[in-house]
Amino acid sequence: MEVPILKQGPYLIGSVQSALTDADLLQLRDTLVEKVGRFRSLGVIVDVTAMDVMDSFASRTLSDIAHMIRLRGAETVIVGIQPEVAFAMVQLGLTLQGVTTALDLEEGLTFLDRRTKKHGAHSVPRPR
């Protein structure tokens, strides 16, 4: 199932709606990396609240997304990793090192606002 990507001011929000196949994850990566340039976005949020499992492939792909987006000049925040998913990830040795995470969408937006303001950009009003 394709991940819908919303444009919210200077940010892109990829909101995972259900369990993803490997192909879906790769498509999410490619779409975000392309759109961040098309919309000149300053930040990207990937909301994984609905992800059932974060295995080594998903973890690596999210990490790739964050690093590719950074190379494109924007910041990425992964939000919504559920407690039991975090538990299994740590047991597997998956720590998403070097990737910014936040509790939920709201915290992710707060982080991006703070981060991009530092660089002189304007913050956007928060969605209700």
Place this chain on the structure above:
Amino acid sequence: MMPILESDAGSKPGASERLVEQPRAQVKKAASVNIQSDRDILSARQQGRALAQQVGLTSSDQTVVATVISELARNILLYARPGALTLGVVESNGRRGIQVEARDHGPGIPDIERALRVGYSTSKSLGLGLPGVRRLVDEFEIVSKPGKGTVVKVKKWK
């Protein structure tokens, strides 16, 4: 190739690998999923989670079972296509759990010790697959015959 039986998750590899005659657990086969594409991985782990829920595993352990299935299925997809996962309910001394058996007819793993070491990977994954799976489950068993294939059998008890 001798099977490596491991009943103590989280113990040091190498030191604790031993052949143990485990009390025979009753296995009731519940589902079998052929792994030929990434969609099959998804289907297998969803079935596994549902089964884990039926058996009464905690939500955390349901996720663990789904994650283990995902890793084992991906191993098949990456190295040894086609193969299949068999999911079952195990019972032993009144305890229940989930068994996942991954069976492939791929090239086999020539050096299991090495494949079970964190950081070792012949493909582009993180090399966390098998060692990670071993940490997640209560019992881990692997038998591999070069040229014939590999069988990984794991159990997660309630």
